[in-house]
Amino acid sequence: xxxxEQNSGPLxxxxxxxxxxxxxxxxxxxxxxxxxxQYSGKSPELIMSIxxxxxxxxxRFTAQLNKASQYxxxxxxxxxxxxxxxxxxxxxxxxxxxxxIFGTGTRLKVLA
Amino acid sequence: xxxxxxxxxxxxxKSGTSVKIECxxxxxxxxxxxxxRQFPKQSLMLMATSNEGSKATYEQGVEKDKxxxxxxxxxxxTLTVTSAHPEDSSFYIxxxxxxxxxxxxxxxxxxxxx
Numbered sequence: 001x002x003x004x005e006q007n008s009g010p011l012x013x014x015x016x017x018x019x020x021x022x023x024x025x026x027x028x029x030x031x032x033x034x035x036x037x038q039y040s041g042k043s044p045e046l047i048m049s050i051x052x053x054x055x056x057x058x059x060r061f062t063a064q065l066n067k068a069s070q071y072x073x074x075x076x077x078x079x080x081x082x083x084x085x086x087x088x089x090x091x092x093x094x095x096x097x098x099x100x101i102f103g104t105g106t107r108l109k110v111l112a
Numbered sequence: 113x114x115x116x117x118x119x120x121x122x123x124x125x126k127s128g129t130s131v132k133i134e135c136x137x138x139x140x141x142x143x144x145x146x147x148x149r150q151f152p153k154q155s156l157m158l159m160a161t162s163n164e165g166s167k168a169t170y171e172q173g174v175e176k177d178k179x180x181x182x183x184x185x186x187x188x189x190t191l192t193v194t195s196a197h198p199e200d201s202s203f204y205i206x207x208x209x210x211x212x213x214x215x216x217x218x219x220x221x222x223x224x225x226x
Contacts, residue, residue: 034214043205043220044156046114049212088156090215097161098144098213104155 002027004091006103014111019076021106023089026070032092033065035074038105039085047087048074079110113139114210118218125196126226132192133221135206141186142208146215147179150203162189196225 003026013019021035032051036044050056050063050072062075072091076083086105093101115138125131135145145162160181161169168181180192189208193200201224207215 032213036217043203043217046214046216049214092213098209098215099146099158099161100215102156 002091002093002101004089004101004103006087006089006106008104009107010109011106012109012111013079015079015081017079017110019079019083019108019110021074021076021087021089021108023072023074023103024070025072025089025091025101027091027093027101028067028070029094030067030091031094033063033072034090034092034100035061035063035072036088036090037083037085038088044088076108079108081110081112084108084110114214114216115139116206116208116216116218118206118221120221121219122222122224124224124226127197128195130192130194131196131223132190133204133206133223135189135191135208135218137187137208137210137216140208140210142189142210143186144209145183145189146207146209147181147189147191148205148207150205150220152203156205159191193223196223198225201225 035047038044048063050065056063060077064073088105089103090100119134143164147159148156162183164183170176183189205220207217
């Protein structure tokens with residue numbers, strides 16, 4: 001069964017620090033990967049997508065992908081209390097249906 | 113860009129009634145939309161895949177006669193919860209497949225069945 005694994009947390013970081021969120025996946029042939037942020041009581045919001053090995057930066061966010069290790073991560077620089085949310089890692093598997101496999105999410109708490 | 117809306121945002125209904133939830137892609141066309149359900153403090157659960165012009169594909173364990181899905185246009189999919197019961201109370205979220213096959217989520221519909 002195809003899986004995506006995340007540490008559920010909570011991950012607590014002080015304001016201004018770098019938050020590092022990690023995700024591993026089992027479907028070796030997966031080609032596209034996504035990070036979503038979900039505030040309590042709200043729906044998921046796309047933060048970043050990544051398709052190639054290496055780093056992709058967008059503002060304070062950097063996604064990192066290592067297909068050989070089947071590992072994707074999200075770094076949040078200069079963390080703010082408003083970043084406190086659950087971060088969902090999603091993988092588009094090789095089935096071709098675009099039915100993403102979601103991790104259970106990592107709860108991030110940024111302490112003021 | 114890539115905005116998805118849902119209506120209503122919140123609905124309260126009596127047990128035994130039916131409720132229709134609309135999901136619209138506002139600035140792009142979506143041949144594929146997805147319907148999820150999420151209970152408090154739990155993960156997203158995919159219910160079904162909605163394809164424009166064809167029958168929806170339901171995940172295992174999801175009753176297709178209870179959760180009716182219609183994807184009649186490239187911008188609209190509807191989910192009807194028929195004969196709703198209190199255990200159907202949940203947060204229903206749709207997503208639409210947009211550019212680069214990325215799922216964009218609607219804001220969700222909170223359903224409470226009394």
